[in-house]
Amino acid sequence: MLSQLFPNVKWETMSEATYQTIYMTSVSTVITLILGLAIGILLFLTSPNQMWANKIVHFLTGSLVNIFRSIPFIVLIILLIPFTKFLVGTIRGTNAALPALIIGAAPFYARMVLIALREIDKGVIEAARSMGAKTSTIIFKVLIPESLPALISGITVTAVALVGYTAMAGIIGAGGLGNLAFIEGFQRSRDDVVLMSTIVILVIVFVIQWIGDAITARTDKR
Template identity: 45%
Template sequence: MLELIIPSLLQTVYMVFFSTVFSLLLGFPMGVLLVITEKGGIWEKPTLYRILDGIINVLRSFPFLILMVLLFPLSRLIVGKTIGTTATIVPLSVAAAPFVARVIETSLKEVDKGVIEFGQSIGATVPQIIFKILIPEAMPSLIMGVTLTIVNLIGYSAMAGAIGGGGLGDLAIRYGLYRFQTDVMVVSVVVIVILVQGVQFLGNKLASRINKK
């Protein structure tokens, strides 16, 4: 059992880690732009806001498995193949990016308007307000948002196993479903649950510690 579970667990961790990094690189700037370009924002650009908002809404409308199939050409272009653990990182990142953008947007909107107005009153530039006021003030909420993103990516990675994505989801399907080895499926699910609980626990602890500081 361990010979089956450990490699699959490592594949899942590999997928989720890099998908989290790339989805943050894509989604974080979009989330910030949504906040600063909206009506009444510190860098008001209504046209840019509507475009970004529309793109994010469209991408979030696609079910993950359909989006993964649609992104096969992009996976082939970037990593040279469409099946496997590395290839799955591409659709995972693209699927999570709009979710990250909304999470970042929500977190930054929680920052007290008075703090932002104070920054503007003393002549702070837009980048200074973003990096010295918005992000530091919203840090506990941002950490919880990233935690939620990782949890969602663990679920996405499990679904990716249905079309050859590798990881614990692939293991559960190949052995638990196709070969009727219920024990393998049960253990796979238990490991996924433990993984999710561990990520959530660490995220809560880190957010709580930063909030106290």
């Protein structure tokens, strides 16, 4: 049945491309979570009336976040080619896509982290400060736990966006389903390959969203 609907699809190649997409998405999501969380917390703590209030650091960090968040991903890939070649040694393959994926997604998630932290009741933070809690204690015992549902929801949205980024990265030879759809499908006029690649990408997105929603619901105590 499948061979009749998708006569040009090589299932072994499709499986390999699916693995590459999942690999790029998962690795970049984990690193984006760490970097984005750190940058978002820095933005929050250096904002006015906070513990590390510093206009210069806040302005510079916010400016970098806004700049990289505003650059279209396909343009960012091209801009980062020299950096990627220096870091990875090549500009092709799944690992070569990771720098652009992370640099493109981390500022996006950092801004979502900042929004989530600003939603925390100021009284909770002030209470912790009045009791003499250290900054590290406030971060790990107040800020992150209080904003956890929003943080998880934010990384879920970011992970979904990263799936789309991997498809774009595939156009320049990063591998994955985007590369397969473009090289084996579009360039050779094999619509069934393009369609099957799209279906698999949609399944990955739905699974990520389902997992994210389930974890968010579990952590939301409201």
